Amino acid sequence: MLKRLSILITIFCVCFHFLQTPDTNKYNTSNKKIFKYTIVDIVDNKSIQDFLADSINFNPPYRGPVIKLKFAPLHPRIGGLTTQVTDRVYFIQINSLYPLFSARRILFHELVHVFQFEKEWLKELPGGVVLWKGNYYTWGVPWSQRPWEIQAEEWTEELFKIESDK
Numbered sequence: 744m745l746k747r748l749s750i751l752i753t754i755f756c757v758c759f760h761f762l763q764t765p766d767t768n769k770y771n772t773s774n775k776k777i778f779k780y781t782i783v784d785i786v787d788n789k790s791i792q793d794f795l796a797d798s799i800n801f802n803p804p805y806r807g808p809v810i811k812l813k814f815a816p817l818h819p820r821i822g823g824l825t826t827q828v829t830d831r832v833y834f835i836q837i838n839s840l841y842p843l844f845s846a847r848r849i850l851f852h853e854l855v856h857v858f859q860f861e862k863e864w865l866k867e868l869p870g871g872v873v874l875w876k877g878n879y880y881t882w883g884v885p886w887s888q889r890p891w892e893i894q895a896e897e898w899t900e901e902l903f904k905i906e907s908d909k
């Protein structure tokens with residue numbers, strides 16, 4: 744299972760230094776622990792690999808989406824952020840303020856959003872409108888009440904396992 748890094752999906756790993764320039768480092772204050780791991784370390788988790796293989800890449804000759812991963816100086820309360828850049832191209836930003844197991848869980852949650860976009864269950868529309876399974880929402884709906892977040896958390900809770908198959 745080790746290194747069964749997705750066959751069809753292309754994950755471009757752009758690994759930046761954790762200790763960035765002072766102006767982008769404002770959340771890494773001296774009393775906070777700095778975790779050192781790479782994007783490759785995050786992806787190296789059996790449940791993530793299984794989800795990519797079984798749910799996102801499907802079976803050959805289906806061609807999986809392109810997912811780009813990058814560490815980003817997100818607000819401390821935001822663990823990750825998935826953006827549909829264009830059709831079948833996604834950009835996932837991961838907050839590096841958390842320990843590795845948390846980063847893996849965050850990535851799993853974000854991959855559920857990729858799945859939702861791929862299924863066209865989730866669509867971002869202009870004007871801050873979100874279409875979820877035919878129903879319109881706005882970003883004004885609290886995070887915990889957004890059905891796409893509820894599903895992402897339920898699936899992550901059920902399918903994500905901390906243990907890496909190393």
Ligand SMILES: [Zn+2]
Pocket residue numbers: 852853856891892895
């Ligand atoms: Zn989410």
